[in-house]
Amino acid sequence: xxxxxxxxxxxxxxxxxxxxxxxxxxxxxxxxxxxxxxxxxxxxxxxxxxxxxxxxxxxxxxxxxxxxxxxxxxxxxxxxxxxxxxxxxxxxxxxxxxxxxxxxxxxxxxxxxxxxxxxxxxxxxxxxxxxxxxxxxxxxxxxxxxxxxxxxxxxxxxxxxxxxxxxxxxxxxxxxxxxxxxxxxxxxxxxxxxxxxxxxxxxxxxxxxxxxxxxxxxxxxxxxxxxxxxxxxxxxxxxxxxxxxxxxxxxxxxxxxxxxxxxxxxxxxxxxxxxxxxxxxxxxxxxxxxxxxxxxxxxxxxxxxxxxxxxxxxxxxxxxxxxxxxxxxxxxxxxxxxxxxxxxxxxxxxxxxxxxxxxxxxxxxxxxxxxxxxxxxxxxxxxxxxxxxxxxxxxxxxxxxxxxxxxxxxxxxxxxxxxxxxxxxxxxxxxxxxxxxxxxxxxxxxxxxxxxxxxxxxxxxxxxxxxxxxxxxxxxxxxxxxxxxxxxxxxxxxxxxxxxxxxxxxxxxxxxxxxxxxxxxxxxxxxxxxxxxxxxxxxxxxxxxxxxxxxxxxxxxxxx
Amino acid sequence: xxxxxxxxxxxxxxxxxxxxxxxxxxxxxxxxxxxxxxxxxxxxxxxxxxxxxxxxxxxxxxxxxxxxxxxxxxxxxxxxxxxxxxxxxxxxxxxxxxxxxxxxxxxxxxxxxxxxxxxxxxxxxxxxxxxxxxxxxxxxxxxxxxxxxxxxxxxxxxxxxxxxxxxxxxxxxxxxxxxxxxxxxxxx
Numbered sequence: 001x002x003x004x005x006x007x008x009x010x011x012x013x014x015x016x017x018x019x020x021x022x023x024x025x026x027x028x029x030x031x032x033x034x035x036x037x038x039x040x041x042x043x044x045x046x047x048x049x050x051x052x053x054x055x056x057x058x059x060x061x062x063x064x065x066x067x068x069x070x071x072x073x074x075x076x077x078x079x080x081x082x083x084x085x086x087x088x089x090x091x092x093x094x095x096x097x098x099x100x101x102x103x104x105x106x107x108x109x110x111x112x113x114x115x116x117x118x119x120x121x122x123x124x125x126x127x128x129x130x131x132x133x134x135x136x137x138x139x140x141x142x143x144x145x146x147x148x149x150x151x152x153x154x155x156x157x158x159x160x161x162x163x164x165x166x167x168x169x170x171x172x173x174x175x176x177x178x179x180x181x182x183x184x185x186x187x188x189x190x191x192x193x194x195x196x197x198x199x200x201x202x203x204x205x206x207x208x209x210x211x212x213x214x215x216x217x218x219x220x221x222x223x224x225x226x227x228x229x230x231x232x233x234x235x236x237x238x239x240x241x242x243x244x245x246x247x248x249x250x251x252x253x254x255x256x257x258x259x260x261x262x263x264x265x266x267x268x269x270x271x272x273x274x275x276x277x278x279x280x281x282x283x284x285x286x287x288x289x290x291x292x293x294x295x296x297x298x299x300x301x302x303x304x305x306x307x308x309x310x311x312x313x314x315x316x317x318x319x320x321x322x323x324x325x326x327x328x329x330x331x332x333x334x335x336x337x338x339x340x341x342x343x344x345x346x347x348x349x350x351x352x353x354x355x356x357x358x359x360x361x362x363x364x365x366x367x368x369x370x371x372x373x374x375x376x377x378x379x380x381x382x383x384x385x386x387x388x389x390x391x392x393x394x395x396x397x398x399x400x401x402x403x404x405x406x407x408x409x410x411x412x413x414x415x416x417x418x419x420x421x422x423x424x425x426x427x428x429x430x431x432x433x434x435x436x437x438x439x440x441x442x443x444x445x446x447x448x449x450x451x452x453x454x455x456x457x458x459x460x461x462x463x464x465x466x467x468x469x470x471x472x473x474x475x476x477x478x479x480x481x482x483x484x485x486x487x488x489x490x491x492x493x494x495x496x497x498x499x500x501x502x503x504x505x506x507x508x509x510x511x512x513x514x515x516x517x518x519x520x521x522x523x524x525x526x527x528x529x530x531x532x533x534x535x536x537x538x539x540x541x542x543x544x545x546x547x548x549x550x551x552x553x554x555x556x557x558x559x560x
Numbered sequence: 561x562x563x564x565x566x567x568x569x570x571x572x573x574x575x576x577x578x579x580x581x582x583x584x585x586x587x588x589x590x591x592x593x594x595x596x597x598x599x600x601x602x603x604x605x606x607x608x609x610x611x612x613x614x615x616x617x618x619x620x621x622x623x624x625x626x627x628x629x630x631x632x633x634x635x636x637x638x639x640x641x642x643x644x645x646x647x648x649x650x651x652x653x654x655x656x657x658x659x660x661x662x663x664x665x666x667x668x669x670x671x672x673x674x675x676x677x678x679x680x681x682x683x684x685x686x687x688x689x690x691x692x693x694x695x696x697x698x699x700x701x702x703x704x705x706x707x708x709x710x711x712x713x714x715x716x717x718x719x720x721x722x723x724x725x726x727x728x729x730x731x732x733x734x735x736x737x738x739x740x741x742x743x744x745x746x747x748x
């Protein structure tokens with residue numbers, strides 16, 4: 001009983017850590033709203049006000065966003081927080097942060113149920129709670145993080161359903177896995193592969209439950225029809241096409257290079273070598289290896305500032321040691337067998353493995369599942385560039401965390417390694433505190449530009465000056481300022497839709513490229529990039545979160 | 561059968577080494593101690609309005625030095641670089657060789673493995689990048705050959721082995737520019 005209480009306290013502390021790291025100072029850090037977050041928030045706001053998205057589509061199943069199409073779940077999840085907290089940064093990030101915390105909790109029960117080892121489950125949830133990779137994506141309005149929750153929860157329920165042989169649970173599990181596919185593009189590839197993996201790992205058990213699966217599978221297929229239809233349409237392929245890693249012009253370029261510079265005896269081979277299947281396989285292999293690179297994982301993460309701290313890996317350096325150790329703990333052997341702390345009452349699938357002692361088969365099956373999960377996780381991110389991509393490969397965090405926990409747990413159990421463990425423990429503590437320093441002290445300044453932190457200030461200044469102008473011209477040099485003008489002004493969506501607003505113009509706002517002549521528009525307010533030389537009356541300056549001057553407000557046409 | 565495997569693997573490795581002869585400018589693996597000082601200064605300057613002692617606790621030569629050395633070390637043993645040097649078959653053999661190291665208590669294999677782990681440290685201090693590369697390639701090629709020490713070889717295993725070797729030649733043909741090894745490669 002005392003042990004149970006102790007475990008509960010530890011779990012509570014882990015959840016507290018998960019909440020703190022994901023929700024503390026959420027509105028201010030990351031330092032600004034990324035344009036996807038801004039438009040998700042405004043679309044949800046528009047749904048609340050008009051039941052249409054900002055493009056005027058009634059309760060859409062797929063949301064158009066900057067020429068691309070987004071999955072719907074995150075948009076609809078934003079409705080309750082925006083109703084409660086209003087249209088602001090906190091509300092837009094709230095679902096991701098909340099689902100991040102929920103993933104930590106579900107992961108605890110997932111590992112506990114499969115290994116029946118509460119200590120290992122606590123380790124796994126602790127490692128996920130403090131994972132830099134998971135925290136990074138929980139603190140931004142990233143759909144990938146919510147999709148990850150659905151994938152983990154769906155898998156957990158699937159395994160419970162196998163144990164209880166419940167059609168209802170199978171249906172619920174498939175519903176969750178389907179939701180993951182409706183949440184983020186990468187899961188259109190990853191989730192089906194995960195389901196195939198589950199079917200392979202638990203083949204024996206599932207063969208006896210085929211009848212129980214008919215109804216859930218039929219319901220899932222019905223639910224997936226719109227997604228399949230969408231995936232086959234031009235809209236569904238838009239993202240993959242625009243950022244595809246497989247471009248025919250690259251083959252031509254590579255072939256030409258080979259013809260001119262490669263070893264002479266082999267130059268004749270180019271016509272046989274450089275065909276699309278062979279070349280694309282090579283590109284995909286390189287992209288895949290990028291995601292397994294120790295440099296990416298341990299020392300220099302994704303180089304996009306929104307996706308990592310950049311100055312450290314996607315996971316902690318000390319986890320490398322635990323991951324290596326996990327290899328020795330992978331197979332149930334006398335060395336890693338757990339004799340005491342298994343809670344036999346909570347073991348699942350016992351009856352399905354008559355030959356092997358159950359606890360080992362279940363534990364080994366989980367290890368196999370996690371290994372396959374890790375192998376499959378980078379696949380969605382190899383078809384589009386750039387790589388490695390921490391967002392599209394976020395699902396890697398689950399098996400990596402599990403194996404880190406497994407390695408740590410088994411190291412702790414080894415008496416010979418006590419001294420090493422103390423040193424690693426100190427290093428781990430220092431690494432984690434350093435990470436928090438990077439996250440809360442460096443990150444808001446260093447990556448202000450990656451998060452377009454200047455747009456909030458720009459709209460504030462715009463509101464200060466705009467009343468005395470009939471037209472406002474804003475440079476679109478940083479992509480999509482219209483989303484921020486809508487978001488931060490809480491512009492009436494009904495009016496925007498009625499005016500047939502676009503990303504180039506609505507109401508009195510014009511979003512212009514550099515080649516537009518701003519001097520023949522009469523008296524206007526012009527928001528220009530800070531470095532542009534403008535012949536007008538300077539009104540105000542806009543700085544980003546790092547204090548860098550990024551925009552200037554000018555009065556044009558009225559000063560003479 | 562093992563002899564055939566050995567010949568195929570040696571052919572693949574030799575082909576790779578032959579390809580490197582076109583490299584005019586090998587990429588350096590050298591660890592630059594100046595980067596430690598620079599990174600510390602840069603990080604301290606990022607700490608706006610932060611107590612200097614706190615800042616120094618997180619950004620000091622010891623922790624940054626350890627991190628930078630690890631960074632250089634992992635760069636030498638990065639999967640991309642390993643794939644570039646060894647190719648798919650070499651990677652498979654390397655994994656099997658590591659497995660052999662721990663499974664069989666053969667001292668020679670274990671010493672060889674220890675050398676493999678130590679070599680990147682020397683590679684990090686070599687001034688000549690060409691010497692550094694060939695030292696690394698030598699230890700990787702020689703160690704991966706322990707992977708051929710298979711106890712059982714069935715038809716499927718042989719077939720997979722041959723396929724992996726073919727894939728290696730295919731991979732080497734595509735990555736003839738050795739992007740993680742060489743700065744500039746051309747053959748006149």
